[in-house]
Amino acid sequence: MRVRFGVLGPLRIDGGRTPGPAKHRTLLAALLLSAPERVPVGRLMSVVWDDRPPASAESVLRVYVSALRKLVDGIRTVPGGYLIEVAPDDVDCHRFERLVAGARQARAAGRVAEAADGFRAALGLWRGQALADIESSVLRRAHAVPLEELRLTALEERVELDLRLGRGAEVVGELRALVGAHPLRERAWVRLIEALHQAGRRSEALGAFQDARRTLVEELGLEPGAELTAAQQRVLYDTGRQPPYGDPERPAPGGRQPPQGSHQPSPDVVRPWGVAGDGRQDGGAVSDELPPDISDFAGRQPALDWIHRTVREQAPAAPVHLVLHGPPGCGKSALAVHAATGIDLPDGRLHAALGARPPGAVLEDLLRSLGCPDGAVPPALDDRIRLYRTMTARRRLLVVLDDAADEAQVRPLLPTGPGSLTLVTSRSSLPGLEAARAYELGVLDEDEAVAMLGGVAGHERVRAEPEAARRIASLCGHLPLALRIAGSRLARKPGWTLDHLAGRLGDERRRLDELSAGDLAVRGSLALGYRGLPDPERRLLRELGAFSAPDFASWVLGADLEPLAEAGLLQSRGLDEAGQERYGWHDLTRLYAAERLAGEDGGPGGVLALRAEAILERTRQARASLLPAEPGTGRTEVHLPGHDDPALPGDPALETGWLRHEARWLGAERRFLVATVDDFYRAGLYEAAWRLAFYLTPLFELGAHHDDWHATTAVGLDAARAAGHRRGEALLLRGLADLHRAEGRTEAAAAALRAAQPLAEGLELARITLRLGLVQALQAQP
Template sequence: MRAGLSQEALSHAAGVSVRALADMERGRTRGPQRRTVQALAEALGLDDSEAVSLEKSAAAGRPRARAATGAAGSGALALPRDIQDFTARGPALAGLLELAREDGPGRPAVTVVTGQPGLGKTAFAVHAAHRLAPHFPDGQFALDLHGMDPEPTTPRDALARLLGAVGVADAAIPSGTDDRAGLWRSLAGERRVLVLLDNAADESQVGPLLPGPGPTLTIVTSRHVMAGLPSVHRTDLALLRREEAVELLTRIIGPDRVRAEAQAARDLADLCGHLPLAVRIAGQRLLSRPHERLGKLVARLAAEGRRLDGLQAGSLRVRAAFALSYRQLPSDSRTLLRRAALAAGADFSPETGALLSGLAYDEAVACAEELTDAGLLQSDPAAERYRFHDLLRLYAAEQVDAEDGPGVRGAALDRTADWMLRRATAAALHFDVDHERTASPSDPDPDGAPTGREEARAWLEAERAQWLAALRHAHDAGRHRQVLDTAEAMHWFSDLNQHWEQWVEIFRRSADSARSLGSRQEEAVHLNYLAWAYNLCVHDPHAALTAADGALAAAVECGDGLQQGWALGYGAGALHRLGRMEEAQARLREGARCLASQESPQSRLAELTMLNSLGTLLRQTGRPAEALEIHRRSERICRDGVPGRTEEVIALYQAVARQQIGNDLAALKRWHEAEAPLRQALAAFDAAQMPIWSEQARLDLGQVLGALGHPEARGTLLSARDALAALRNPRQAEAAEALAALDEAGTGTGTG
């Protein structure tokens, strides 16, 4: 060598590895890349003509892609054809383009594209590879690793094909996997090559195929998250947005058909769950039937039992895409996936999954995490909960029918319903004024039970769909005592959540269960609860009056004076809402008299409710002075106390009385006197975390502050309007009107 340099010295001077120099010398690398040649020429001190001659020699030996023959270790791995109607994924593509433009040691050499079955990971990766091709002039190769097959491609075979693609002769390919991986890293480190490793099984399959630092970019697609691969760029594909799904459909079947049935196109996108594979199948099916209306396919897919059958076109089948992943799962994970499809609501907890699948809690968590990593479940970003894609839930439900049968399915539902109702009953009792606020011994798992109101509320809200489904299941199965116990436990908790419309169903079922058990007293109780729900939760006074009259008849028949009083009160509330004021007033007075004659603490609280309601009715019918007298009487009863009831409970009733006293004083235009009791009421409701009550008191206070020209008026009314709207309370309209009047008057414009 004219420069007199050893391989080590030349390596240092040129910035080319000793191994690369040795491979050139042995003929393994017959055509080094242009920038490598330039670095060697400079290190060797060659003049221009010598450098040109060296480059020509290198170019002559540089390998060219060879036609694929399908045999392992031979043939170039050409990129598949790009999809011409590829849609959306703009931000994800931009991220890869930016990655391709980067250079230097800090650039990730690998990007992993993951997501659930049907998201179009391969289509995205192929499209991205074609877009990125100009950045990788030394070649673009694609290799299907068959990760979902019974026998995925081995790293050894995959490396043989990659080495062959970059020009290494079959005879020069090492026999061992590690040696092949080392040679591949060396060659890839010198070339600006793009490699697509599609359909990878796991990290152990992919790891040996990855290049070291250098200009090569590797795109890996997998249904698994590949969490074990370090220092990689990640592209997690999501479902299409609705408009993107419609755009994909438009590109497949043409804009004229979509414009002609715009709503049907949107409905079709929704029925496909915005899953690219499903939308593509629907589009291909319509494309093959140019005279078929979109609405016809929508009607077919609307039936859940036929939806997966409808989502197939030729060899494309949504069911088949799901089945590939399902068959790869261990037995316990398959069980959890299919049984979780029986859960109610949009998502489910590990508790529900464990109960349905018959697994221990920790086993269910491990399986759910595995299913999430496999793209078959989606995990909640904050809570330990999981959800299905709609189409995948249908597939999982099919597997329940196919693999478990009605007996196993019924046992899973029975087991889950019983556990859920016992936990729901114990949790709801934390809000019952007659119950100790400790974990109930009736809870199915006392060690894991909610230990206070906040935990109990959180559980009841998170599992609302599940325990309601359990109540339906128990009712339909004839377990009427369990239905009654659960509904009774929910009574006080329901007051905190008047905006939940399902209280109508809960108390309708419990009243029916009482009737089935032949208990007229319990029927009166639960019909009264039902009348309350009709009045305050769904604002249906006609149904409320029917329920209240039924409760009154049952209470009279069994001689229950307390329930007679409540029935008169709930009936009065319905009559009030129907505008039948005189009848409502008469029922309230009768109810108050009935309750005043009784001695129980429950009767005192019911009497307070009757008096507060009577006073409100008097005020609304133009008799605020009489109303004020009634409400002050109610306040005096609260101050005297009710034996057997806690100060906390009495404070709530006193807050109601004070709210009404404030409104009475406002009706009498005694604005300054009205402010204090309304503030006291609002503070009490806020402290008790009863938003449906506190927001109405906030509205009342805001109106008084507006009349006073107080700077807090607008902010108070604005807050009340927004909260009442969120609670679906009819008084939101009243709040909006008060705000508009305030703005028109130009007073109370502070923000609070």
């Protein structure tokens, strides 16, 4: 009989069965959340006993598993752990994630009503707080918190679709409850303001903005972000009220002119699409629209110097377009505002938050900011572009275009006036943007990172614990957004030491959870970039999340990784010693990719299993270039190129070049392959783990990489034993003996060879026995 399970609320088993005592419920929940993947025994012990398992934990765990098997079917023992065989749709959390993914696909295809219904169906699966009756804080941190974040995000996305369908009045009550429960989520406040505005309740919408601002200032010491401020501006000027919300082709009815600002263009009467007699565009005041500068801004002096130097050097006869690009959370927006605050051009400073907004919608806002009255904004995009170019042609403006998606979005928004300056922030370098100069932002250096942490948390606290401050900076990857969040948490928790926060951040499983304060979240910043990718690139990023290495080449996934670099989620590291394009990523991006892989694809096991064959074969070929083949150590006989390889017909020059290339390839891939041994082992791919560890031994021996040799041999031995592969264990023990002998530890080498003898047979036993004789001869020497 088909049984359904629920974890989106108290643990539930359909059919009226009682889940049992607390630890039994925790164990079952852990298996269901990871289904159908294996959960290692160590992980289960950590979950069931909340990171404090007793000495008898493993045997007690077997008792709990036995009890659960009497309650539910499908619990299986597998090497190194347990799993439950259950269809993903029979566990409500997996069904929820599938429905959310389907709703997003429908939205991307333009099926708005279908997408809204999909989100509604997904959210309808929730019966309360996820894992409501589970006591394990380890399990709740790892699963309940991400599920709750996905629920809130799905709710916000569904409300956005409801607004596009004209249902603003229907969702006001729901949104008031949401901001009441989560007052620091800026996006929820944005949706409430939009819903009230759409319902014709402008005064309440403006009151909601004031409530949001008061909450953010009191709780976080931060002014509202660009999206929240833009929502207030739409209410003030009564624009963008009609559904679909923000439609660029729909002129806003009944709006009013923005208030007067500090910059006063020509006071001539406005004539639609006209230019005043002095050559300036007709219009009223232009406001200084820059968001407030960050008072504790730290670092980035080289970037600021570059901006100011470029502005000074650029010919005054042409506009200047600068692109600040870099990965999510690196502080592009803050730098643009900080730099713009120090530049005063005579005709105004404008700011536009782009994101996924179409150019037409942004142009409507910019035209109004330039003084174009209601009724004068043309409905057609081409006409808006022409009007904007005319209005900016004789003005010296500073325009900040924040979070640009691509060149096509930016081109219509560039002012044309000589001496104007546009600062564009983007995750991409926007290489196709004509006449633009780009500056890549990376992470902060250590001193800048610590200074930024001190600026938010308090310099006295940082000076009191300098080592802990440096550790926090390192765990944040020197990423400005992460540092600001960490500092905000410390500022709100005066009783916390920096060492305490460093300890919490040290757990990779919950680091992204810790780096969240209100609506500021590293996860949210990364999610914006992820959601903006096409489906194939999203899958690529998730698949990379299966690997723990800090850098890699495209051959790993057999796909072009450049689109992810253009999106700012990977960083190009240039060509490695083997001539391959190499890519790296921020550690927090790696954690996010792994999290998405677990949430959408069930974890790394499938990806690693799919790629194991290619990784093993490529490494085996490189090994064969360094050592003669040993029959039976791979699936095919290995031969040296040039001996009977038709591609290299015995030419010594060609052979030498090929061998040199393979050695360079192994050198370039060493860190990746060492990390992948661990990845295979953690995923339960024991055969792949021990084989890869074995294939790497000549690289370690020739390069004297003894630390890597020790580490991979230890993991490889555990993997061979877990797989029950006696010959694999013997091969690795033989390699361990070679390592000990290279280190001058002949007694340890002899012990490893004696341990290998009972496991080997035939030719391999002869090799081991011969090595043991050589080691004993060395021991006998005076």
